[in-house]
Amino acid sequence: MTLYVVGDVHGHLVPLTQALRVTGLVDGQGAWTGGDARLWFLGDLTDRGPDGIGVIDLIRRLQGEAAAAGGEVGCVIGNHDMLLYGSRFVPGSPVTEVRTIVQVWALNGGQEHDLEALDEQRAAWLADLPAVALVDDHLLLHADTLAYLEFGPTIDEINAAVRTIMHEHDERTFGRNTRLLFRRFEFLEHNDGVANARLLLDSLGGRQIVHGHSTIPETFGVAPSAVRGPVTYADGLAMAVDTGISLGAPCIIVSLTPAAA
Secondary structure (H helix, E strand, C coil), rough: EEEEEEECCCCCCHHHHHHHHHHECCCCCCCHHHHHEEEEEECCCCCCCCCCHHHHHHHHHHHHHHHHHCCCEEEECHHHHHHHHHHHCCCECCCCCCCCCHHHHHCCCCCCCHHHHHHHHHHHHHHEEECEEEEEEEEEEECCCEEEEEEEECCCHHHHHHHHHHHHHHCCHHHHHHHHHCCCEEEEEHHHHHHHHHHEEEEECCCEEEEECCCCHHHHHCCHHHHHEEEEEECCCCEEECCCHHHHHCCEEEECCCCCC
């Protein structure tokens, strides 16, 4: 079964749908045609782009269609997804000493039409998303940070802790917990990246971390128009797949299954 991942979509529904169609995962009407393929989204579904709720609805629909065909569509939660959710349920929760979660959401590309359309069903789906997933030997997560270990020492405990945070709506702590997933660049060489990546893999399992969050143009000095695929770094222990769609880069569906010899 082929495994695909998608970095931060940020509400860009049309480029996402086009990329899925080119890859053969959906047809002209957007219905699942991937058979038993597995497709994982790495968070930040909303904000900045024109239709974050449309992205959420597409993923929710494809989950059912893929499962019926023997495939899988999964998603880990990103900091922007937590910002949108928190702006709905705990808007006054402090993220910093001077800004609340709804203020940080607005400053980071929050779209009013997404917030208005975040109904109970969509919110419940967001609240149940995992923060980390181990698929084959790939450790899938949103942010390039060790902060996940502050939620717990194992994948199951991390995911349980994040789901509790989402469901409890604790105004005192929600914003500060969301802030943990704003951390980035912790697998780069100048930040002891190889050691950090190895620590996370040793703790949670897997051969390689696959993450979004930090765009390839901003992290590696690549022009958005020149992005052609993911960047593997930290001695091969980490792979960045956020192309920077909001910067003008293409939406790329990344295959993590090696091509047959």
